[in-house]
Amino acid sequence: MTDGLDSLTVIFTEFYYWVTVVMMFLIHVGFCVYEVGASRRKNLQHTLMKNTMLIPLVTITFFFFGWWIYFAFPYFPFMGGFSDAPWALPWSELMGTHMGGAVTVQTGALTADDTMYWSRINGVFWAAFLLFSWTTASIVSGAVIERIKTQGFLILAVLVGSVTWIIDAAWGWSYNGWMVQLLGYHDAYASSVVHGIAGGSALAILVVLGPRLGKFAADGTPRDFPQNNPWFVTVGLFLIYTGFWGFYAACNIPIIDYTSGVLGVEGEAFFTATNIYLTPTSLSAITFNFLMSLSGGLLAGYMVSRGDPFWSYSGGLAGVICASAGNDLYHPIESMLIAMVGVWFAYKMHYWVERRFKIDDAVGAVAVHGYAGFLGTVIAGFMLWGYPSNVMGEVQGLFGSNADGVAVINPLGNFIGAIIMFWVLGFIPCWIVSKILDSLGWLRVPREVELAGLDTHDYGDAFPYFAYRDTAQEDIDRELARGQGD
Numbered sequence: 001m002t003d004g005l006d007s008l009t010v011i012f013t014e015f016y017y018w019v020t021v022v023m024m025f026l027i028h029v030g031f032c033v034y035e036v037g038a039s040r041r042k043n044l045q046h047t048l049m050k051n052t053m054l055i056p057l058v059t060i061t062f063f064f065f066g067w068w069i070y071f072a073f074p075y076f077p078f079m080g081g082f083s084d085a086p087w088a089l090p091w092s093e094l095m096g097t098h099m100g101g102a103v104t105v106q107t108g109a110l111t112a113d114d115t116m117y118w119s120r121i122n123g124v125f126w127a128a129f130l131l132f133s134w135t136t137a138s139i140v141s142g143a144v145i146e147r148i149k150t151q152g153f154l155i156l157a158v159l160v161g162s163v164t165w166i167i168d169a170a171w172g173w174s175y176n177g178w179m180v181q182l183l184g185y186h187d188a189y190a191s192s193v194v195h196g197i198a199g200g201s202a203l204a205i206l207v208v209l210g211p212r213l214g215k216f217a218a219d220g221t222p223r224d225f226p227q228n229n230p231w232f233v234t235v236g237l238f239l240i241y242t243g244f245w246g247f248y249a250a251c252n253i254p255i256i257d258y259t260s261g262v263l264g265v266e267g268e269a270f271f272t273a274t275n276i277y278l279t280p281t282s283l284s285a286i287t288f289n290f291l292m293s294l295s296g297g298l299l300a301g302y303m304v305s306r307g308d309p310f311w312s313y314s315g316g317l318a319g320v321i322c323a324s325a326g327n328d329l330y331h332p333i334e335s336m337l338i339a340m341v342g343v344w345f346a347y348k349m350h351y352w353v354e355r356r357f358k359i360d361d362a363v364g365a366v367a368v369h370g371y372a373g374f375l376g377t378v379i380a381g382f383m384l385w386g387y388p389s390n391v392m393g394e395v396q397g398l399f400g401s402n403a404d405g406v407a408v409i410n411p412l413g414n415f416i417g418a419i420i421m422f423w424v425l426g427f428i429p430c431w432i433v434s435k436i437l438d439s440l441g442w443l444r445v446p447r448e449v450e451l452a453g454l455d456t457h458d459y460g461d462a463f464p465y466f467a468y469r470d471t472a473q474e475d476i477d478r479e480l481a482r483g484q485g486d
Contacts (some may be wrong), residue, residue: 023246037232061316069417183413199370200426211360296336322376381414
């Protein structure tokens with residue numbers, strides 16, 4: 001890099017994403033702490049280890065094929081075939097230490113300028129998307145605690161973290177994705193791209209996995225299992241809030257010459273941050289909206305649950321998730337109100353689904369991430385109706401275009417997009433794989449192991465079951481011994 005301004009812009013962007021990755025690591029720390037706090041003591045080590053081991057497996061698989069999927073799939077299947085992405089192939093020299101310079105045979109179609117850019121940005125950009133992958137898989141992890149086999153969960157974590165979610169990112173979280181260009185889909189901070197697909201995936205696994213033993217009484221009434229450590233749940237969620245702030249920053253391109261670099265207008269320059277679709281926004285705007293949606297969610301969670309700590313904290317998270325689809329463009333008061341609506345919807349849906357379909361979502365992950373994310377995506381289609389979905393569209397949108405022929409954000413496009421994220425890429429693949437794993441005996445632990453505690457089976461009495469028993473658990477065990485309450 002020899003041009004001073006260009007070099008400074010690239011190096012600043014490299015450092016920016018590196019910092020966001022460090023912040024986002026707190027999301028995974030928070031999930032580990034949160035899930036351990038929500039589990040009963042006899043399952044702590046198992047809960048922690050399955051959430052820990054997804055890190056190496058998803059990281060390695062994302063290196064070998066997940067990163068390539070993001071760049072190869074934007075046009076497939078409705079706007080063309082697979083795209084070339086020579087910088088994302090695992091054997092590319094740009095997937096390692098590289099200082100730019102001459103193009104070699106390994107980089108194929110890359111120009112010298114491309115090589116200079118990707119040699120600096122590739123690793124940190126890859127890592128930012130990798131942390132999104134961990135997050136998506138960890139959301140599933142919390143829902144299925146205390147009865148899933150480690151090997152079954154890890155297979156599903158790779159499916160979600162390195163395949164299905166990154167396909168939906170290619171389709172709906174890139175300026176040239178077919179959902180963006182044809183449908184006018186808009187989901188700036190991943191209400192559905194991360195959270196909706198994770199919620200749909202978790203729901204599919206829960207349908208096949210079944211509830212924990214004793215969760216439902218003989219008459220079908222659901223029981224609440226006491227949390228092992230409410231303080232861990234609190235601290236875990238606050239760590240997730242902090243990491244989520246980094247998540248928001250990582251969804252932006254921090255500095256780009258919008259007029260000449262994006263629009264291609266010669267002789268003019270306008271430097272700004274943009275969202276993932278290359279539409280201008282600012283870190284100031286998303287800071288307003290992040291904090292207002294968090295606050296609206298906390299208030300709504302407190303009110304709708306009548307002061308229940310778990311749902312108050314979870315409400316803060318659900319509020320941010322619901323508003324995230326449009327938080328690049330909303331007014332802060334809009335963000336707050338949308339967050340409150342999303343929390344009410346998620347809370348009501350959680351208990352209705354639990355009672356109606358006997359779904360045992362141990363931490364409310366499907367509601368907080370899936371239902372809130374789905375609703376937030378649909379709301380964004382109405383609230384942002386008419387805004388351009390991107391600034392570099394190549395075809396007119398199916399549901400409306402502006403004067404330049406660029407697809408515009410619209411309710412129908414966002415609704416179809418939410419369906420694709422939650423059901424098509426979320427629920428269906430995980431349901432199929434879960435059924436296969438269940439048929440092989442790889443999905444759910446045996447009844448005796450679940451009763452004794454997964455730690456006593458997998459980790460050599462790391463936390464002996466007899467060391468912690470409360471009245472509620474003893475009552476459950478007595479019912480199970482009589483063959484009731486399954």
